Amino acid sequence: RKEVEQDPGPFNVPEGATVAFNCTYSNSASQSFFWYRQDCRKEPKLLMSVYSSGNEDGRFTAQLNRASQYISLLIRDSKLSDSATYLCVVNKIGFGTYKYIFGTGTRLKVLA
Amino acid sequence: SQTIHQWPATLVQPVGSPLSLECTVEGTSNPNLYWYRQAAGRGLQLLFYSVGIGQISSEVPQNLSASRPQDRQFILSSKKLLLSDSGFYLCAWHIPGQGGNEQFFGPGTRLTVL
Numbered sequence: 001r002k003e004v005e006q007d008p009g010p011f012n013v014p015e016g017a018t019v020a021f022n023c024t025y026s027n028s029a030s031q032s033f034f035w036y037r038q039d040c041r042k043e044p045k046l047l048m049s050v051y052s053s054g055n056e057d058g059r060f061t062a063q064l065n066r067a068s069q070y071i072s073l074l075i076r077d078s079k080l081s082d083s084a085t086y087l088c089v090v091n092k093i094g095f096g097t098y099k100y101i102f103g104t105g106t107r108l109k110v111l112a
Numbered sequence: 113s114q115t116i117h118q119w120p121a122t123l124v125q126p127v128g129s130p131l132s133l134e135c136t137v138e139g140t141s142n143p144n145l146y147w148y149r150q151a152a153g154r155g156l157q158l159l160f161y162s163v164g165i166g167q168i169s170s171e172v173p174q175n176l177s178a179s180r181p182q183d184r185q186f187i188l189s190s191k192k193l194l195l196s197d198s199g200f201y202l203c204a205w206h207i208p209g210q211g212g213n214e215q216f217f218g219p220g221t222r223l224t225v226l
Contacts, residue, residue, distance in 0.1 A: 031213075032212060032213045034212075034214065034215075041200075041222070042219075042220075043202055043217040043218060043219055043220045044156070044202075044217050045217070046214050046215075046216065049212040049214060087155075087156075089215075091213055091215075098144060098206060098208060098213060098215075099158065099161070100146070100158070100204075100206075100215050102148075102155050102156040103155060104154065104155035105155065
C-alpha cells in the first residue's frame with residue numbers, strides 16, 4: 001500500500017463548478033499535511049497547509065480527518081486557471097529529520 | 113525573501129556520461145535540502161536529503177550521489193548516467209521548526225538521457 005494515495009483523475013469540470021479531492025495516508029504518526037499545485041512541466045508550488053481544524057483560503061478549503069487518515073481539498077467556483085495537478089503531501093519527523101511523502105497527484109481540467 | 117536556484121534548466125546527456133546538477137538557496141541559513149526525481153507521469157521520488165554541511169542521507173540505492181559542500185549548496189552527481197535516470201530533478205528546501213514546516217521547490221532540471 002502506498003503511503004499517500006490519491007485518485008489520479010482526470011477530473012473534468014465546467015467553469016464555476018465545485019470539485020473535491022481526497023487523499024489518504026497510511027502512517028498515523030504523520031504530523032503535517034499540505035496541498036501543492038503542479039502545472040505541466042513546472043515545479044510543485046505550495047497551495048496550502050492543512051490544519052486539524054480545517055482551513056480556508058479564498059475559494060479553497062482543506063480538511064484533515066486524523067481518525068480516518070484522510071485529507072481533502074475543495075475548490076469552489078472553479079476557474080480555467082485552476083487546471084493543474086494537485087499533490088497531497090504528508091510530512092513525518094524522525095530523528096530530527098523531516099521527510100515529505102508525495103501522492104502521485106490528481107489532475108484537474110476546468111473546461112470553458 | 114528566500115529563493116532557490118537550479119541549473120541547468122534542461123540537459124540532454126548520452127548514456128554513460130557524468131552528471132552534475134547544482135542547487136543553491138538564498139536568503140536563509142541552515143536549511144534542510146532535498147533532491148527529488150519525477151519521472152514522466154509519475155510522482156515525486158525522494159533521492160537525498162541533507163540536514164547540514166557534509167550530511168547526506170540516501171533514500172534509494174542507485175548510481176546517483178549527492179554532496180553539500182556549503183550550507184546553501186546541494187549538488188547531485190553521477191559518474192555514469194543510465195537511460196532510467198531521465199526525469200525532472202527538483203531541489204527543495206525547508207527550515208525545521210519554522211512556520212508550518214512547508215517545503216519549497218526550485219524550478220527543476222529536466223534531464224534526458226539518450
